[in-house]
Amino acid sequence: MSFFNGKWPAEATLKVRPAAIRALTCVLSLFLGVATSVAAQDAVTSPSAGTPAPSIAPAILPGPSASPAPPTSSSTPSVPPVTDATKSDASPAVEEADTDAASTLWSYRGVKVDAVQFEGVSFDPKDRILEMFAVHEGKPLDPIQVRAMIRRLYATGLYRSIDVRAVKHGSGAGQTVTLIFGGTPRLFVGRVTILGVKTERLSSLLEYSTQLQPGTAFTAAMVATGEQGIRQTLSTNGYYEPVIQSKTRTDEIGKQMDVTYTVTLGPQARVGGVALTGTDIGMTPEEFRKRGKLKYKSKVTRDTTSNALTKLRARYQKQDHLEATVALEKQEYAAPRKQLDYTFGVNQGPTVKVIIKGTKISSARQKKLLPIYEESAVDNDLLNEGAHNIREFLQRQGYFDADVNPHVDGVGTPAQTVVFDVTEGKKYRVIAVDITGNKYFDTDTMRERMQVVKADAYVRNGRYSQSLLENDVASIQSIYRANGFSRVKVSTETLQAGTKGKLALMRVNVKIDEGEQQKFGSAKLSGVDPSREKEVRAMMNTVEDQPFSLSTVSGDRDSILQYYLAKGFEQAKVEVKQALRADDPTQTDLTFVITEGDEVFVDKILLSGVNHTRKSVVNRPLLLKPGDPLDQSALVEMQRKYYDLALFNEANVAVQNPEGTADRKNVLVQLTEARRWDVTYGAGFEAQTGTPQTNCRAQESIGGTTCTPEGRAGASFRVSADVTRINLRGTDNSLQLHTTYGLLERVASITLNTPHLLNHTNFTGSLTGGYSNVQNISTFKASTLQAIARVTQKIPRADTLIYDFTYRRVSVDQDSLQVTANLIPLLSQPVRVGGPGITWYHDTRGPSPLDAQKGMYLSVQDFFSNSKFGSQVNFNRTDIAYSTYYTWGKRRKYTFARNTRFGFEVASGANPNAGTSACAGILLTTNASCNPIPLPERLYAGGASSHRGFAVNSAGPRDLTTGYPVGGSAVFINSFELRLPPPVLPIVGDSVSFVLFHDMGNAFLHINDIWPSFGRFKQPNRQTCFDVTPSQTGTCDFAYFSHAVGVGARYNTPVGPIRVDFSYNINPPVYPIIDDYSLPQANHAVGHGSHFQFFFSIGQSF
Template sequence: MIENNNARRTGNRLAHLKLASGAAALALALSAVPVSLPSPAFAQSYTFTDVAIEGNRRVEPGTILSYAGIARGQTVNAAELNEAYQRIQGSGLFEEVEIVPQGGTLLIRVVEFPTVNQISIEGNRAIDDDALLPQVQTQSRRVYSPSQAEADADAIADAYVQQGRVAARVQPRVIRRSDNRVDLVFEVFEGGVAEVERIGFAGNSQYSDRRLRRAIQTKQAGFLRAIIASDTFIEERINFDRQALSDFYASRGYVDFRVTGVNAELSEERDAYFLTFNVEEGQQFRFGGVSVSSDLPEVNAPLFREAVRVRPGTVYSPSLVERDVARLERLAIREGLDFIRVEPRITRNDRDLSLNVNYVLTRGERIFVERIDIEGNTTTLDRVVRRQFDTVEGDPFNPREIRETAERIRALGFFRNAEVNAREGSSPQEVIVDVDVEEQPTGSISFGGSYSTSSGFGIQVGFSERNFLGRGQQLAFQVSTGVSNQRYSFNFTEPALLGRDLAFGLDLSYAETNRDNSEYNTAIGTFSPSLTFPIAENADLQVRYTARYNDLSIPDESEVGQIVRSEAARGEQVESSVGYTLSYDTRRTGLDPTAGVLLEFSQDFGGLGGDQQFIKTAARASAQRLVYNEEVTLRATVEAGALNYQGDGSRVTDRYFLGTSRMRGFEPGGIGPREFDDGGDIDDALGGNYFAVARFEAEFPLGLPEEYGISGGVFYDVGNLWGLDETNDNVLYEDGALRQVVGVSLFWTTPLGPLRFNFSEALQKESEDKAQNFEFTISTDF
């Protein structure tokens, strides 16, 4: 086994000229060719009548002569012979070269570089061969090149550096085979992952290190470092973090913020980095005067001024200005004004720390979109990418719309990378928009198990695909089975029905329970298609149809009360209803990056066929705000619902129940009306036709190392569940009082998802309510 750098040293040692004349030897010595022969010091010229070539197998003699550049009968001196040698050696075809003048004959001896038989990589575990071999430019059955092998080794090492293994070393070695062939082996020493041990900030006073660490992508290494990739040091990610910090401060009015430098210190063990971001925050600015102006006669400036949403006194944010620019340009299109550009001109007032914004409407260049080219989408259909454009071929070109389109394409989540650029088309008045994407996996399969004292062991199997058949459709189904319950669900969403901003959804489900937390059995199946479309900025409307099969039965040995028994006597029922949901969501697009609001109102009207006539109404309002320099998160939710069933009224399978998702501190069915006898044989949770709940909570750091991902919280819930269509003397709490719960929470962000542990105590409850002092859930946003 011979190292390639040894091969290079051998080539340099053997690369010398043997000249018969001592004078020529001295001349070559003066030309820095490493030979040493005793000779008198005088120059000599040569004329060769013949050139002989030895040692070549694959390379034609004519090729070698062309590199030498010496013709028969040509008079040459020692310097020209040296240049001929350098040209032959520099061709990269030969391991050894000798030029030997022998009277009137010039003898050229060569040893050709071997051909590469096969290429392999050894010692790699963290990165597979399939990911490393594309970095290698050396090819089998081609001439071996030591310099290219070194370059390939560097490329493999760079692949490890991108994964944070800065100590990785790659050594190319060659194994000699017969017939002048070699096997090229890259021996890899991977080393350990260089983690980010600590992230610090210098120069920040408005926001703590803890808050700024949440704004960047790189994370500190924690005790789960073996499975967390975001704590690995990757140099390219640092550039992204610099931009993330700039965006964070800019959205909060700090227009002068800048990152002056990033110090990355490698530990002595070369297995960890210490990062320090040096920042200058500057002052926070707010919007001052906001105006709209134009010297174009066809522009109605007051009309455009009414479309501006930013108000004086609001904390300045470039994104708010960008949204106003988009609104004004859309208004110009609706008014039939083409090629109108909105230029925000900002005047700075350092005295009161305000920025005056004047939106100037001007006439832009008359440039059209010639065509849109999409490349790299091996799975996703062109139309899925193309429908993210508000622009089509032939429309006026708007650079801002192209930037927004690029963001929408990236937000799809179908592509690992997406670049959208414009270039000049067939004429200066036309542009071609190039979209270059790189696909990534969009499907997942999940398997799980569960156990509870009431329902025993259970198995869950699920499949989801966010880009079904490359059409941008979402498809998911799940099967959950246990000893006493089974549930099957299927969900399908077409986000652009008929190529429009109209989402079609289809939900199918079927669930059976067999005395699960009750003394009765249920079978419920639903079929619900829906259409969802925007009606205003941040506002959507969903309309739907729902068909619901509902069966309630009682086993012979069950002890149930009179109400459930009478409801079960109705047998199987089918409901048919139409409904709608209005939603308003500013959690991502609101004026304040530290706050958000979600409002929902829905109604379903039963009686379009089926066995029941009813009206079901529900409403929810949620809000969130970050306070104390965004260290503490405050959340509040108010939720209510009402059922109004005609005829025989609602059944236990129709009514509301308050469980952990709506009110913490109680078991599912733990509060509200229930039929109960003093002997304890009957204890049926009946649910209620009405409910109202208010939830308040605060989340805050606990002072633990941030890399643990652990924070704390406190909460207070108050609510009630009431109302039945049928009652008797054994029914309790039909008009029960409010229940109140306080508790503390432990939030833990893990690679498996955000987990939440609640410890609660009921401040106010009824005697037969079922309290639950501890629960473990998956944490979700409001």
């Protein structure tokens, strides 16, 4: 060890190594000194606040005092001891310390320190540690302070080892020394990459199995440990011969180590031999393989063993071997065969029959109630638990005095019987649940929190059990204590209340003794910097003399802590102390004791994993920049924003050196780009009455009455496939090809999506072009070739504006068209439609738009088609929908939903249908088929989300010779729906609810027909619709309000309710059928709209 070189006049250096520590322990323990070096092993991570620090190494400088060094606080980082067992594998050869070096450095005690310098680890000029160490300049050297300085440096987490040098200048009275703190900088885990694995799921599993957490301290041993984790994970997935190569790359700028594992999976193991041990297996090895899905030479996956055990245990249970044991004893990989051989320990045990005497409980319910099925064992604890569950079940059915006694017959024999003797007792009905003594909370508030309820239309006998009542007592006590009633007492009693037929009546009394309410006293802040006290106080909701609430206290504590975390005080702590006032025990004084800690700032943003995405897109979610306070909430928000881009499979935002006390830290943003090509597909169907029929005109040649204007009952199936390309040209734009094929719908479209139009977060854009061939009405099949340019503006809170320009070519298949014969050539002509449109909607529905219970929805759409935009027809269409939702009921929630739709179209210019015989004279305005607006562009009504008294799009005007619906120029539909609380039903429980609804309205030929129709309950001039002679064509009128009532069922699922609706149309229309194209010859008839309709779909009707 050298103390002098040509750089300094005199230099004293002490590097303490593990061997030196051992050699000097006996000598140095006699003296007071200061630790001057740390050779910390790699396995020791940087200590943090709240973590016990390693003990001080016995490498202290000898001093004149024999008194021991003062003990260090557990929260203060210190130098860890080094032994042979903890030597760092990266440490150089051990150098023996020279005791003269210690003496020389101690000899400088009291010498003026002219400068403190750092080597090996660099600090920002604004770093607090430089200011802290600078105070020692110009003061006498104090070895005790040197030790504290080393501790401080080590606590930053930036050092792997530390040494200190003292360099002397001058002599005599003018002698000074320069303290130089040198050391080896610590590296941190950077990006962990798995190469060679094509499956994203497996790649993510392997990355997780390395246990390398980005930002934490790195050691060389971690690489090998990570490789072991990868091998273990691969073996569980069937890969026993992987080749794994690891490579590290040092990022000097980011002070981190990137680790890359290149994995060659090798062959996937196949199922080999299956050996069974046990004296009572109960099945042949072949059957064991079959039941466990252990087919010879099938691929081994991570689920092979668990699935086999599950299936085999289920098989034994089905055969009443409830105590059967099946366990994997051993599995060995046979490399020459590339197979995995299994050895299972199997014992089927005795047959165990379960008999419940005295009541009827289904086998499916038994398996839910009795834990012996789940645990595959029979013991007293499980039997007692099963008896308790049966008793609880019966009490909920009204048998509140039920008694259950279990016992086992035939113990020790091959056939055992578990018997539950049940005495049901009387069946009770809870006629009242009385709550008394509550003053602070009203009774309805108490009832909302209780599970014990009296009988009503939804729970016929009420709900009661001893455990439910105990839970209710705890719930009531909890709400009172949360509001300051710490001495609240709740007592209950159940009383007989006579009988009613075979039922015994019962009352439940709940008595509440509230006690005195605590109130807030003073709220003090301790430990807050005066510059921040005003901001902290503004976040608090604690107000003196207000009712004491633990939730308010907890909320204030969390708000204060969140404030400090957002300001970069990552070690901040908030404790709340409570004290009753001596002069007023009902007042509780609070003191928020805040430990701020040091403010931490962002040093660098280290971004990785970006290969195709543009820098501008990647930088958009960044909420922090170098020099900003390290806001913890911003880290979470950044991660969310990266996922919202839909460009990355994984977004990991972490802090480097999280446990260190350095006041400047790097932020790691590690991204994994998603596959740019994606294919999705699916299938579905809708079932309903009035399903449109196809190819009706072809029936004329083959005969048969298979088509009607009302459609037919049936299901419409469809399949869909989408191909999506994301990360288009390095942006968050995407290109999607959408296709649908079904009996009634064939669609192909391609869409370019721009989620952030012109870098605005509130604007999205799309450009769509495609072709569709759809028959959503029995009258015709329409094909559309169109292009749409659309801009969507999201206004904060609940409003959205959509601006679009549509240009399309619509045409009607002549062979599908069911209208007056001489109008077929005109109405089947292709028509160009084009123009701008705007949509505004306001949506406050909650909790979900699919199942709204409150709020409102208002949408206004307007489309303007004009020849100035290249359109061949001129019209303006306005469509307005307004829905509201109201919920009431304290315990049973009733929802009243209402929806109104009003739409109209105004055409301009010449009517292209004028001049035909079907539109001659007054027929031009009375025959709906003569409407100048093309058939696919008209307004329609009817169906599951419209007027449920009609089949899909079959409401309103009809062709006066065929009777098929042809739409109109106006529509008005109003729906009322009462959504009832779910009753408790067998099997499904409370998953099914019911609705009652009333729909009224119609589609109309002219907008002026709407208002007079409000008072028309019957179809006007109804008798004329029975005249089917061609001379009377044009006299049947459809301008009236049709009314339908019905009932529906809703089955709740995670994606929304599955809906079934049955409706009855009180006043359906009648219409003449003069021409029936499905028949080979004329057969005049009178058509009648169906009274009954049925719909099956997903989601509420509106």
